[in-house]
Amino acid sequence: MKIFTNIKLAATIAFTHMRARLKQTVIATAGVAFGITVFIFMVSFIQGSNDFVQAVAFEQSPHLRLYNEIQTASSSIMDRADPGAVNVVSHVKPKDILLSLKDGPQIVQALQQDPRVAAISGAVSTQVFYRLGSSTINGSINGIRFEQENALFNLQAKLVDGSFKELSTLPNSIVLGVGLARRLNVKTGDRMEVTTEKGNNFSVKVVGIFKTGLTDIDKQQSYASLNTVQRFLEVPVSYITDIKIKLHDMELAPAMSRELQAKYGFHGSDWKQDNAALLEGDALRKMIVYGVAVTILLVAGFGIFNILTMMIYEKMKDIAILKAMGFSDSDIRWIFLVQALFIGLTGALLGLVFGFLAAYGISKMPYKSDVMITLDHLPVSFSAMYYVTGFTFGILTTTLAGYLPSRKAAQVDPITILRG
Amino acid sequence: MNLIEVRNINKYFDQPTRMQVLADLSFDIEKGHFVSITGKSGSGKSTLLYLLSTMDTAFEGSIRINGEEMQGKRNRWLADFRNHHIGFVFQFHYLLPEFSVLRNVMLPALKLGRYTPDEIEYRAIDLLQLLGVGDQAPKRASLLSGGQQQRVAIARALINDPLIIMGDEPTGNLDSQNAAIVFDLFRKLSSERGQTILTVTHDDDFARRSDKVIHLVDGRIAG
Numbered sequence: 001m002k003i004f005t006n007i008k009l010a011a012t013i014a015f016t017h018m019r020a021r022l023k024q025t026v027i028a029t030a031g032v033a034f035g036i037t038v039f040i041f042m043v044s045f046i047q048g049s050n051d052f053v054q055a056v057a058f059e060q061s062p063h064l065r066l067y068n069e070i071q072t073a074s075s076s077i078m079d080r081a082d083p084g085a086v087n088v089v090s091h092v093k094p095k096d097i098l099l100s101l102k103d104g105p106q107i108v109q110a111l112q113q114d115p116r117v118a119a120i121s122g123a124v125s126t127q128v129f130y131r132l133g134s135s136t137i138n139g140s141i142n143g144i145r146f147e148q149e150n151a152l153f154n155l156q157a158k159l160v161d162g163s164f165k166e167l168s169t170l171p172n173s174i175v176l177g178v179g180l181a182r183r184l185n186v187k188t189g190d191r192m193e194v195t196t197e198k199g200n201n202f203s204v205k206v207v208g209i210f211k212t213g214l215t216d217i218d219k220q221q222s223y224a225s226l227n228t229v230q231r232f233l234e235v236p237v238s239y240i241t242d243i244k245i246k247l248h249d250m251e252l253a254p255a256m257s258r259e260l261q262a263k264y265g266f267h268g269s270d271w272k273q274d275n276a277a278l279l280e281g282d283a284l285r286k287m288i289v290y291g292v293a294v295t296i297l298l299v300a301g302f303g304i305f306n307i308l309t310m311m312i313y314e315k316m317k318d319i320a321i322l323k324a325m326g327f328s329d330s331d332i333r334w335i336f337l338v339q340a341l342f343i344g345l346t347g348a349l350l351g352l353v354f355g356f357l358a359a360y361g362i363s364k365m366p367y368k369s370d371v372m373i374t375l376d377h378l379p380v381s382f383s384a385m386y387y388v389t390g391f392t393f394g395i396l397t398t399t400l401a402g403y404l405p406s407r408k409a410a411q412v413d414p415i416t417i418l419r420g
Numbered sequence: 421m422n423l424i425e426v427r428n429i430n431k432y433f434d435q436p437t438r439m440q441v442l443a444d445l446s447f448d449i450e451k452g453h454f455v456s457i458t459g460k461s462g463s464g465k466s467t468l469l470y471l472l473s474t475m476d477t478a479f480e481g482s483i484r485i486n487g488e489e490m491q492g493k494r495n496r497w498l499a500d501f502r503n504h505h506i507g508f509v510f511q512f513h514y515l516l517p518e519f520s521v522l523r524n525v526m527l528p529a530l531k532l533g534r535y536t537p538d539e540i541e542y543r544a545i546d547l548l549q550l551l552g553v554g555d556q557a558p559k560r561a562s563l564l565s566g567g568q569q570q571r572v573a574i575a576r577a578l579i580n581d582p583l584i585i586m587g588d589e590p591t592g593n594l595d596s597q598n599a600a601i602v603f604d605l606f607r608k609l610s611s612e613r614g615q616t617i618l619t620v621t622h623d624d625d626f627a628r629r630s631d632k633v634i635h636l637v638d639g640r641i642a643g
C-alpha cells in the first residue's frame with residue numbers, strides 16, 4: 001500500500017514538473033505519437049496491399065496440386081534388359097509417359113472424403129492453338145467440371161461477360177480469358193477454332209469472358225467442360241491431368257503434398273512453392289515497415305531521453321531537497337520514470353488513434369483496380385495485432401529512454417548540492 | 421536522556437587527495453537541547469552535520485539517534501528515518517520553485533502519510549500562520565522574499581513533528597532582524613515542544629545562548 005501512495009506522490013510531483021515544461025512535454029509526446037501513427041498507417045496499408053496481391057495470386061493457385069511431368073527415363077531399356085553390363089546409350093529421348101493421372105477420378109473421389117480437404121477438382125489441361133481467320137494464338141485450355149473448379153477458384157466472380165453455365169449444356173463451348181478474347185477479336189456468341197497438338201480442328205462457340213487480373217493467365221487461357229476437352233484429345237473419360245485441392249488449413253499443404261506424392265506417385269506442388277517469390281517480397285516489405293517504425297521511435301525515445309536529462313540537470317536542487325525531507329532514491333526514480341511513462345502512454349495512445357484514422361481514411365479513397373474487379377477502394381488491413389505491437393513498441397522505447405535518466409536522478413548526491 | 425550518541429567518528433574525503441576532515445569525534449546530545457556547532461570555515465562543521473542528518477553514509481564509527489544505529493543502513497530506511505524524525509533547514513532557503521508555498525510545506529507530510537491530505541493542509545496552514553506567512557500559502561514559492569522563504573522552509577521542517585531540527589547556518593543569509601526571529605523561534609521550539617535543535621552557526625550570539633556548543637578545530641572537538 002505504502003509503495004502505491006509513494007508512486008502516487010511521485011506522480012503528482014512529476015505532473016507539476018511537466019506542467020512547468022508544457023511545451024517540451026507536448027513535443028516529446030508528439031514525437032512518440034508520430035512514430036506510432038506512421039507505424040500503424042504503414043503496416044496497415046502495406047499489409048493490406050500484400051494481402052490483396054496475395055489474394056489475387058492465391059485465388060489462381062490451389063493450395064495443393066498433383067500432376068505428372070514429362071521426364072527423362074532414369075534408366076535405359078538396355079540397362080533393364082542386361083543389368084550387369086556397362087551400357088552406353090547417348091542422347092536418351094524423354095520417356096513417352098502419359099500426362100494422365102492414373103486412376104485420377106477415383107483418387108479425386110477418395111480425397112473428397114479426407115477431412116482436411118475443403119474442395120477438390122480434377123481437370124484436363126492441354127496446349128492448343130486458338131484460331132480465328134488468319135490469327136493463331138498458342139495457349140492452354142482447361143477442361144473442368146464447373147462446380148468443382150468454382151469451389152476452388154471462385155470463377156463466377158471473374159466472369160465479365162456471358163456465363164459458365166452453358167459449358168456443361170452446350171458441347172464445344174468455351175470461356176476465354178479477357179486478353180485472349182481481345183487478341184482474337186472475339187466476343188460472347190462468336191465462333192472460332194481450336195487446334196490440338198495432334199492437329200485436330202474443332203469449331204467452338206465463345207459463351208463467356210473471364211478476367212483474373214493476372215495477365216499471364218488472361219491472355220492465353222480458356223475453360224471448357226471436361227468432356228469437351230477429353231473429346232478434343234481423343235481420350236477416355238477417366239483421363240485427367242491435374243488434381244487441384246483447397247484445404248481447410250492451408251498451412252498443412254506442404255506436408256500433405258509430400259504425403260500424397262508418396263502415396264500416389266504423382267508430382268506435387270503446394271502454394272508456398274508456387275508463390276515463393278511473392279511470399280519473399282511480403283517478408284521484405286514487412287521488414288521495411290518495422291525498420292522505419294523502429295527508427296522513428298528511436299528518435300522519439302531520444303527526445304524523451306533528452307528532455308528528462310535536461311530536466312534532471314535543472315532539478316538537481318529539487319532532488320536534493322526531496323531527498324533531505326525523506327524521499328528515497330526509488331521515490332526520485334519514480335518521479336522521472338512517471339514522466340517518461342506518461343509521455344509514452346499518451347503518445348502511444350494518440351498514435352494508435354491517429355494511425356487508425358489515417359488507415360481508415362485511406363481505405364475510403366476510391367481506387368480503380370485493373371486487377372481485381374471487386375476492388376474499388378485502396379486495400380487496407382485492420383488487425384488488432386498492429387495496434388498491440390505499436391503500443392508495446394512505444395511503451396518499451398519510452399520506458400527505456402526514461403529509465404536511464406531517472407536512474408541518474410536517483411543517484412544524485414544531495415550533499416554536494418545542499419552544501420552550496 | 422541522550423537523543424544522539426556519536427562515538428569515534430572519522431570522516432575522510434578522497435578528492436582531490438585523501439584527507440581526514442573529522443577525527444575521532446565522540447559526543448552526546450540530550451533530547452530537547454539547543455545545540456550549536458561552531459568553528460572556523462573549513463573546520464568540518466557542515467560535514468559533521470550532514471553525517472548526523474543521515475544523508476552522508478560514508479564514515480567510520482557509530483552514530484545512534486533515538487536508539488537506532490545509522491551505520492550500515494540502507495537508503496530507503498534512512499530516507500524513511502529522515503522523513504519521520506529530522507527536519508532540515510538550509511542556508512539557502514531551498515523551496516521547490518514550481519510548487520505553491522502550501523504544497524512545499526505539505527510534501528514531507530504527504531510522504532509520511534500519517535494524516536489525510538485535508539488534515540495535512542490544515543496543519544500546514546497552522547504552521548505558516550505560526551511563522552507569520554499564513555497569507556502567502558497559495559503563492560508560488562519562488563515569488564517570496566528571502567526571509568519569507570526561510571520561514572516557509574522552517575514550517576516545512578516542522579510539519580512532521582520531528583525529534584530533531586537541523587540547520588546549516590540557517591540565519592547565515594538573513595538580515596539581523598530576520599535572523600533574530602528565526603533564533604527566537606528555535607528557542608521556543610526546544611523549550612515548548614521539547615524538540616532538539618542542532619545548528620551550524622557563525623553567529624556568536626546564537627552560540628552563546630545555546631544549551632551546548634560543539635566547537636570544531638580542524639575536525640576535532642576543542643575545549
Ligand SMILES: Nc1ncnc2c1ncn2[C@@H]1O[C@H](COP(=O)(O)OP(=O)(O)O)[C@@H](O)[C@H]1O
Nearest residue numbers: 433435436441460461462463464465466467468
Ligand atoms: N565533497 C568534498 N570533497 C572533498 N573535500 C571536501 C568536500 N566537502 C568538503 N570538503 C573539505 O572538507 C573540509 C571541511 O568542509 P566543511 O565541512 O564544509 O567545513 P565548514 O562547514 O566548517 O566550513 C574543507 O577543507 C572542505 O574543503
Ligand SMILES: [Mg+2]
Nearest residue numbers: 465466467620
Ligand atoms: Mg559549512
